[in-house]
Structures are given as C-alpha cells and as structure tokens.
Amino acid sequence: MDLSYTPEEEEFRARLREWLGKVLPTLPPKPSPDDWPARRTYDLGWQRMLYDAGYADVHWDASPTVRLIFLEETEKAGAPYVGANFVGLLHAGPTIAAEGTPEQRERWLPPMLRGEEVWCQGFSEPDAGSDLAALRTRARRDGDDYVVSGSKIWTSHAEVADWCELLVRTGPAAPKHRGISWLAMPMSLPGITVRPLRTLAGSAEFAEVFLDEVRVPVANRVGDENDGWRVTMVTLSFERGTAFVGEVVACRRVLGELAAEARRRDCWDDPVLRRRLGRLNAEFRGLWRLIQWNVSEAEGGSGVPGVGGSVFKLRYSHARQELYDVAADVLGEDALDLDRPWVPDRLSSLAYTIAAGTSQIQQNIVAERILGLPKGR
Amino acid sequence: MRFQLTMEQRALRTAVRGVIGRGPSAGRWGPAAQFPAPLEGGDARPRLDRALWRALGELGFFSLRLSEADGGAGLGLPEAALAFEEAGRALVRGPLVATHLAAGEVPGAATGEVVVAAADGRLVEWLAEADVVRRGAEGAVPLRSVDPLTPLHRVPAPAPADPVAGLLTAAEQLGTATRVCELAVQHARTREQFGQPIGAFQAVKHLCAQMLVRAEVARAAVYAAAVTADRTDIAAARLLADEAAVRGARDCLQVHGGMGFTWESEVHLHLKRAWVRAQRGGGVTESEELLAADLVA
Structure with a gap:
C-alpha cells in the first residue's frame, strides 16, 4: 500500500500546475449557464487550449494515476470542466476508439480532441430509462441508409451538438439486448427536432430529441448491426x-x-x-x-x-x-x-x-x- | 501510486487467517457449551484462548512493528492493520490492542506469553484475566458486559486516546464489516421463501449492497490512515469503520430474520463486539469533533 506518486507523476503535476497558472488568467469570462452557443464556444475553446498544450487526450491515453492528477489539479486551480466536450471525450470517443474502424476513428476522434465538434447522447427514451435495453427508437434499413424514427430524452447539449451517439432498434424480433445498434448521427439532418427540458433547478440542462424519418448512413454504425448493446457497455464502464x-x-x-x-x-x-x-x-x-x-x-x-x-x-x-x-x-x-x-x-x-x-x-x-x-x- | 496490497501483505493476511483458523475455537460460535447464556446460570465469564494467543505471538501478531533487533519483523502500521482486520473478522477474544501496544515495553507481551490489559476511553477490557494491567485502570469496577466474549470494567477517569489504538480498532471494525456482509450474503443466497432465495428480492439485495458499500469506503479509509498515520485520517477511518461494522451487523441480523435474534446465531456476537469497540478512545463524539476542528484549522 503506497500513496506516494512516482517522480514522473510528480513532474507531470508540476508542469500542469505551472501551465494552469499561466493560461487560466487569460481565459474569457465564464458565459451565462443559459447561453448555450456561448457555452459551446467557451468549452471548445478550453479543449483547444488543452490540445495545443498536449493535454487533450489525457482521458484516453494517460495512465489512470496521471488522469487522477489531471482532474485533481484542474479542479483545484478552478479550470473549466469538460462541459460540452463531456459526451465526446468520456462516452462516444472511448467507444469509437475501442470499437470503430480505422476510418471511423480518423473521422471522429481528432475533431473531439481539437475542440471542434460537440457530441450528445441519445440513449434514454421516455419509456426506456433504468430499463435502457427496452428502447424503441426504430431504424429501418433502406439502401445505404437507416431510416430512424422515435424520441430520446435527457440529452445534454443537444441544442449545440454536431453529433449524437444514438442507440436504435434494428432487430425488432430479437431479444431486447440483441436487437440494438449504435449510430453516429449528424444533428444537422432533416427530421430532427430538439425541445429543451427545464430542470427543477430552473435551467435548460438537457433536451428531448424527436426523430422523424431521419436518414443516417449505414457507414455511421459503430460495431455490427444488432451488437450495439455490447458496444454501449464499453461506454458505460467509462461513465x-x-x-x-x-x-x-x-x-x-x-x-x-x-x-x-x-x-x-x-x-x-x-x-x-x-x-x-x-x-x-x-x-x-x-x-x-x-x-x-x-x-x-x-x-x-x-x-x-x-x-x-x-x-x-x-x-x-x-x-x-x-x-x-x-x-x-x-x-x-x-x-x-x-x-x-x-x-x-x-x-x-x-x-x-x-x-x-x-x-x-x-x-x-x-x-x-x-x-x-x-x-x- | 500503488494503493493496493503488495504480495507480501497478501501473504501476511493469509498467514494470520491460517493461524486464527486453526485455533481450538475456530468456527465454533455455538451455544451453551462455550458461551453460556446468562439465563442458564453458572460461570458465564469467557476465557482467553491462551493457545491461540501464543500462536499469534509466534506468528508476530504482537511484535510485527518492533525492529528486527528487538525481535520484531520491522513492519509498519499497514501490516498491523491487516492483521487486526483478520482478528476482527474472526471475533478473536482478548485485549489484542493493549497487548500489541505493550510489545517491546512489557516483557513477554511481544511473544504472546503475557496478556496485557489497559484502559481505553472509560473502559478496560479483560482486566481480571490479564497478566499485566497498564495505565489508567485504578478504581476499575466490573460491569455486566453486553458482549458475552468481552469482560468489561469501568474506570472513573477516561484514558487519553491513542491514535494507533484508534487505527487498530478501526481495522478490527473493518474485519467485522466484511464478515457480516459475507454472512448476510451467504444466508440470502440459501434461505428460500416464496419459492426463491430471499437474496433475489430487491429489499434484501439492497441491504446487502449497502453493507458492501460501507465496508469498501471504510477499507479505503482504514488502509490510507495506516499509510499516513495522520490523526485526522485515523479519526475519519474510525468513524467510517465504526459505522460499517455496527450498521452492517444490524443489517446482517435483519437479513437473518428470527434466527438472527437467537443466542446460538453468530450474528449477535459481531454486533455486540462492534458496539464495544465503538466506545474505545472516546467514541464517535471525539472523532467527529476532531474532524470538525480540522475543517477550520
């Protein structure tokens, strides 16, 4: 049992502290919690600063102890939280890194790290909360597309997201865990309606997302068709x-x-x-x-x-x-x-x-x- | 950072468990034969297991923190905590903490030949049975102990709290917290009602889950306090381990239903021992006040 850190870990901490002391005073003022576009700009800007300083992939590639030091020191220094980068860096990113093809990794991971694209999560549904595998959003294959209809709920950052990691039912006849697929859906597609939900705290922290015949390319599926539950569990273990x-x-x-x-x-x-x-x-x-x-x-x-x-x-x-x-x-x-x-x-x-x-x-x-x-x- | 048990620490734990498991009273928490119920009359006073005490002495249970030159193993508080966790888990009887702290100071304590008692808080455990009685036992008066396996005397003035004693107590409580969780889970898996194991019911399942959560938080706090030996860390470990042991034993009793309320069940012995230990070193109040003071220091 040892609670001490290695010299390399202590050096990482010292360098990070020094960098935080230098850059945090240069940050613009924090935007209002209700101003979503400003929050997006602020959070992506912070991620870009991390990228330029070599800290962008600390959630993915660093050892668990280095990640611990990073999170401890950034919080102590009052640095911004991951914010709008949360789903990308902590859910969708690790999933794509573990289960995506080389092309998919190349397309989606670098923009996350550089603070260029925001992801949101389309998992829960009004009738599928704790029983997530009971989700009913339907994806019907039509040529090179899935045609997706249904609704998602508790989707943070939906108003300002570029992408949504989406769970859909592709195998309606299969047992509930074996008929689900994982898709990356561009939020700009026709047929997507976002309705903000106000929480009991008064803020619009998340949204409902309605999907009406949205055409998502089959190439955007990560993992095999109907293997999305297993792919998702990789994500949730990070969560x-x-x-x-x-x-x-x-x-x-x-x-x-x-x-x-x-x-x-x-x-x-x-x-x-x-x-x-x-x-x-x-x-x-x-x-x-x-x-x-x-x-x-x-x-x-x-x-x-x-x-x-x-x-x-x-x-x-x-x-x-x-x-x-x-x-x-x-x-x-x-x-x-x-x-x-x-x-x-x-x-x-x-x-x-x-x-x-x-x-x-x-x-x-x-x-x-x-x-x-x-x-x- | 490697805040996990080392290979050596795992081996030590196994060795302590082995010695305790070979003792004459191992696995026999049974009824009248060994621990007569008060209503049955006769001499209900528990006896020390001197053979086990000597075996623990030979293993180095009391001397492990002494230097090798002084006949010890030159180990530290983390190893002592692991040994005491095992003793707590197996309900080992006797003034373990007082004897461990006396090693190197009272001749014979280190080897397990001499049993040492001492006041802790307002109580002395095993005063009449010990060979040597240290500090603070003046004016001690016996009381009818709620724990049939721990005779108690009350002393007029509280003994000053010793942080190491506090840590070793927390380690014993951690052992109890772990053991009662195991007992509850074993029972919940085998006891059937309504045609299924009661552990399949969420109401029972959630009691067991909370027992584990309390034990694991306490484990992290106790082991960390053993590494830092910091007073505030030890106070936190005490609070978390006391809670994990006492509430865990209560929940274990609940999971056992009517059988848990009987004298012959093992469960009440864990609960009563946890109550006794929770009184040591000034009890909960002192730890909470120390941790409150730390916030404004």
Missing part, C-alpha cells in the same frame, strides 16, 4: 470510472467554506451541526481514498474501472446531497434564496441519485455482480 474526481475535490472545498460560514453565522456552537460537518469530512476523505484505491486497481489491471464504480457512485451521490442539506441548515432562511451560494447546487444535487443509473439500479448491480446474489425482482 462509472474516474468521472467524479474533480467533484470530490470541489465538495471538500465547499465543506471547508461551509465550516467558515457556520463560524461567521455563530451556528458553529451548535454541536449537532458541527458534528454533522465533522462526519461529512470523514465521508469525503473516505471517498477520496476510495478513488485512489480504484485508480490503483485500474493501474494494475485492465485500465477500465469496473463495477467498483457503482460502489463509489452510490456513496458519493448520497454524500453530495447530504453536503448541500447541511449547507441549507447553515444558511437558515437564506437557503430559500436562489441568489445565495449553494442553493442552486442543492437543487442540482438532487439529480445525482438518479442520473447515470439510479441508486436502486446501482444497488442491484453491486448485489448481483459483486456479491453474486441471484437476479430477480
């Missing part, structure tokens, strides 16, 4: 990996600010509140150690964190909600003021036990795949 490193760093910073605020407001003398903050300190320290444990495991093995990510996500999503509930107790009636810090974060934290696999589905995964309990309902 549950180191995606939360920056957020845990941020939560630990918020926790410190919260304690300082509690002292300013004289509620630090309340032993119940103080001890809840102490317990949260243990919680996020433990989660940070679990990240280091999982990353080290990935380092020694396949490089793809497995179901251990479910263990992490279950605990982290709950801890994040508890953090902002404690923040509300510190704020008192100010917790009802949307202009106060932490109040919008409290609202957005409510998504964490639902998005990317609900806590109930994650508990099924842990119980069945790690503990070996029988499948059943």
Whole structure:
C-alpha cells in the first residue's frame, strides 16, 4: 500500500500546475449557464487550449494515476470542466476508439480532441430509462441508409451538438439486448427536432430529441448491426470510472467554506451541526481514498474501472446531497434564496441519485455482480 | 501510486487467517457449551484462548512493528492493520490492542506469553484475566458486559486516546464489516421463501449492497490512515469503520430474520463486539469533533 506518486507523476503535476497558472488568467469570462452557443464556444475553446498544450487526450491515453492528477489539479486551480466536450471525450470517443474502424476513428476522434465538434447522447427514451435495453427508437434499413424514427430524452447539449451517439432498434424480433445498434448521427439532418427540458433547478440542462424519418448512413454504425448493446457497455464502464474526481475535490472545498460560514453565522456552537460537518469530512476523505484505491486497481489491471464504480457512485451521490442539506441548515432562511451560494447546487444535487443509473439500479448491480446474489425482482 | 496490497501483505493476511483458523475455537460460535447464556446460570465469564494467543505471538501478531533487533519483523502500521482486520473478522477474544501496544515495553507481551490489559476511553477490557494491567485502570469496577466474549470494567477517569489504538480498532471494525456482509450474503443466497432465495428480492439485495458499500469506503479509509498515520485520517477511518461494522451487523441480523435474534446465531456476537469497540478512545463524539476542528484549522 503506497500513496506516494512516482517522480514522473510528480513532474507531470508540476508542469500542469505551472501551465494552469499561466493560461487560466487569460481565459474569457465564464458565459451565462443559459447561453448555450456561448457555452459551446467557451468549452471548445478550453479543449483547444488543452490540445495545443498536449493535454487533450489525457482521458484516453494517460495512465489512470496521471488522469487522477489531471482532474485533481484542474479542479483545484478552478479550470473549466469538460462541459460540452463531456459526451465526446468520456462516452462516444472511448467507444469509437475501442470499437470503430480505422476510418471511423480518423473521422471522429481528432475533431473531439481539437475542440471542434460537440457530441450528445441519445440513449434514454421516455419509456426506456433504468430499463435502457427496452428502447424503441426504430431504424429501418433502406439502401445505404437507416431510416430512424422515435424520441430520446435527457440529452445534454443537444441544442449545440454536431453529433449524437444514438442507440436504435434494428432487430425488432430479437431479444431486447440483441436487437440494438449504435449510430453516429449528424444533428444537422432533416427530421430532427430538439425541445429543451427545464430542470427543477430552473435551467435548460438537457433536451428531448424527436426523430422523424431521419436518414443516417449505414457507414455511421459503430460495431455490427444488432451488437450495439455490447458496444454501449464499453461506454458505460467509462461513465462509472474516474468521472467524479474533480467533484470530490470541489465538495471538500465547499465543506471547508461551509465550516467558515457556520463560524461567521455563530451556528458553529451548535454541536449537532458541527458534528454533522465533522462526519461529512470523514465521508469525503473516505471517498477520496476510495478513488485512489480504484485508480490503483485500474493501474494494475485492465485500465477500465469496473463495477467498483457503482460502489463509489452510490456513496458519493448520497454524500453530495447530504453536503448541500447541511449547507441549507447553515444558511437558515437564506437557503430559500436562489441568489445565495449553494442553493442552486442543492437543487442540482438532487439529480445525482438518479442520473447515470439510479441508486436502486446501482444497488442491484453491486448485489448481483459483486456479491453474486441471484437476479430477480 | 500503488494503493493496493503488495504480495507480501497478501501473504501476511493469509498467514494470520491460517493461524486464527486453526485455533481450538475456530468456527465454533455455538451455544451453551462455550458461551453460556446468562439465563442458564453458572460461570458465564469467557476465557482467553491462551493457545491461540501464543500462536499469534509466534506468528508476530504482537511484535510485527518492533525492529528486527528487538525481535520484531520491522513492519509498519499497514501490516498491523491487516492483521487486526483478520482478528476482527474472526471475533478473536482478548485485549489484542493493549497487548500489541505493550510489545517491546512489557516483557513477554511481544511473544504472546503475557496478556496485557489497559484502559481505553472509560473502559478496560479483560482486566481480571490479564497478566499485566497498564495505565489508567485504578478504581476499575466490573460491569455486566453486553458482549458475552468481552469482560468489561469501568474506570472513573477516561484514558487519553491513542491514535494507533484508534487505527487498530478501526481495522478490527473493518474485519467485522466484511464478515457480516459475507454472512448476510451467504444466508440470502440459501434461505428460500416464496419459492426463491430471499437474496433475489430487491429489499434484501439492497441491504446487502449497502453493507458492501460501507465496508469498501471504510477499507479505503482504514488502509490510507495506516499509510499516513495522520490523526485526522485515523479519526475519519474510525468513524467510517465504526459505522460499517455496527450498521452492517444490524443489517446482517435483519437479513437473518428470527434466527438472527437467537443466542446460538453468530450474528449477535459481531454486533455486540462492534458496539464495544465503538466506545474505545472516546467514541464517535471525539472523532467527529476532531474532524470538525480540522475543517477550520
């Protein structure tokens, strides 16, 4: 058991810190969260800066430990998050890298790395959420095209995306997991309608996407026809990996600010509140150690964190909600003021036990795949 | 960064598990014969397993952190934590922490020939059975211990908390958290109701999943605290491991249903031991206050 970093890893950290110190002051001001075109420009601009400095492919080619250092240091320095590049860099990109043809990799990967194209994800449907494999968006073969009709939901960045990684049903007669294909769909095609969805936090974070006889070239399919479920699982195993490193760093910073605020407001003398903050300190320290444990495991093995990510996500999503509930107790009636810090974060934290696999589905995964309990309902 | 067990650490864990597994009381948590229920009368006081104690001594359980010149193995806290995790897992009886901390200071402690007790928090475990009683045991008064396998005395003034004792306690709690999860899963896979294993029901499945989640978060925190030996890391490990052990044992009892509530089931022994350990070193309050203070330091 060793928590120290190699000289090479420390050198990577030092160079990254130095670079961040130089470039972050040159960034334009952050755009308003509701201004999607401005957010796109800002996020792509940041990715381009990473590309020029040689950090663009850190999510793909770097060792798990180097990726951990990258995410930790960028968060600590207050650098922009992946934002609109999220689906490309963390979902579609790794899938294409693992399952695409050389031509497909050449067409789609370099623009992602250079910050030129935005991807969105068309997986969930109104009737296929936790039971994703029940998706019904239909793709009928017609010559060199698939003709696609159906609807997708919870699609982040749909308004400004160039591409959509789309799951469609190509084999309606086959068992549900064996009739799905993975397509890269240009968002400029005729027949696509995007309707933004407003979240309970008030922001238009994602959208519904309606598809009406959209003609997607067969050449845009990654993997074999009807093999899309397996192709997708490659993607989802990335989704549950180191995606939360920056957020845990941020939560630990918020926790410190919260304690300082509690002292300013004289509620630090309340032993119940103080001890809840102490317990949260243990919680996020433990989660940070679990990240280091999982990353080290990935380092020694396949490089793809497995179901251990479910263990992490279950605990982290709950801890994040508890953090902002404690923040509300510190704020008192100010917790009802949307202009106060932490109040919008409290609202957005409510998504964490639902998005990317609900806590109930994650508990099924842990119980069945790690503990070996029988499948059943 | 390689925050995983080394080959040597895995071998050490296997060796400790092997010695504990060969002990005369191994695998026998049975009813009256060994641990009479209070209602059955007679001498319900548990005895130390002196043979196992000596075997642990020979293995280096108490001396492993002493230098080789002092007859130890020159190992560190991570190895000690792994050994204590195994002891916790197997419900090994006796003042393990006090004797381990006495190695090199009290003659015979390192080799397992002498059993050492000491006050921790407001309690002394195994005071009457120990050969040597260290610090803070003045004015000790016996109490009727809730844990049939840990005799307890109360002391008037709390002993100052020792961080290493806290870490070793957290490691024992981690062992309990792991063991009760295994027991619950074994039962959920084999016990059938409504024509299927109860582990196929989500209500049971989710109890088991949460037991594993708490144990794995505690594991990362305990092992990291063993590496850093930092007071705040140890306090965090204590909180997470106490929770994983106590709540895990409670959930394990729930999964076992009525059988879990019986004296002859092993489950209550894990729960009661976890309660005893959670009181050491000032208990939960002290750890939470230390971690709160760290936020504004």
